[in-house]
Amino acid sequence: MTHRPGDAVPPLERAIGLPDMIAYAGATWDWYRLHYDPEFARAARLPGPVVDGQVFGALLVEQIQDWLGPRCFVHRLGSTFKAPVFAGETVRCEGTVAAARDGFLDLDLRVVVPGGDGAAGRVAVAPARARVLLGTADGPGAAERR
Numbered sequence: 001m002t003h004r005p006g007d008a009v010p011p012l013e014r015a016i017g018l019p020d021m022i023a024y025a026g027a028t029w030d031w032y033r034l035h036y037d038p039e040f041a042r043a044a045r046l047p048g049p050v051v052d053g054q055v056f057g058a059l060l061v062e063q064i065q066d067w068l069g070p071r072c073f074v075h076r077l078g079s080t081f082k083a084p085v086f087a088g089e090t091v092r093c094e095g096t097v098a099a100a101r102d103g104f105l106d107l108d109l110r111v112v113v114p115g116g117d118g119a120a121g122r123v124a125v126a127p128a129r130a131r132v133l134l135g136t137a138d139g140p141g142a143a144e145r146r
Helices: 018-028 038-043 054-068
Strands: 008-015 072-081 090-101 104-114 120-134
Touching (some): 008 054, 018 054
Antiparallel strands (some): 090 104, 104 120
């Protein structure tokens, strides 16, 4: 498959419920109460537990790997948080190809909380950028693609 700058990365949409957040806390040993305790969040004057920021990196990598398959390797991923996401909200990972070269892609990505009409309502993460190696992580030319 040939990729060109401007090509859309197929979106990934996911509802993030409190059980998901508790499972993530257990998997990462990150038991900060703001990420799973509704009463603690309310005491902090928030509408609910806040989704751990690392979840968005995991979702962006899932989006990329769903699109490109198992022979891609996310070599670099960076992002900036813009707004919190709370338990029970749905997020959508979106992106475009910024550059396509022999053996790798550079992607511009973001995570949004869709509005009621499906359009982007609130930007949670942007900008986010990824360099994705095509083939294998340590294959020929991997060092030159950095």
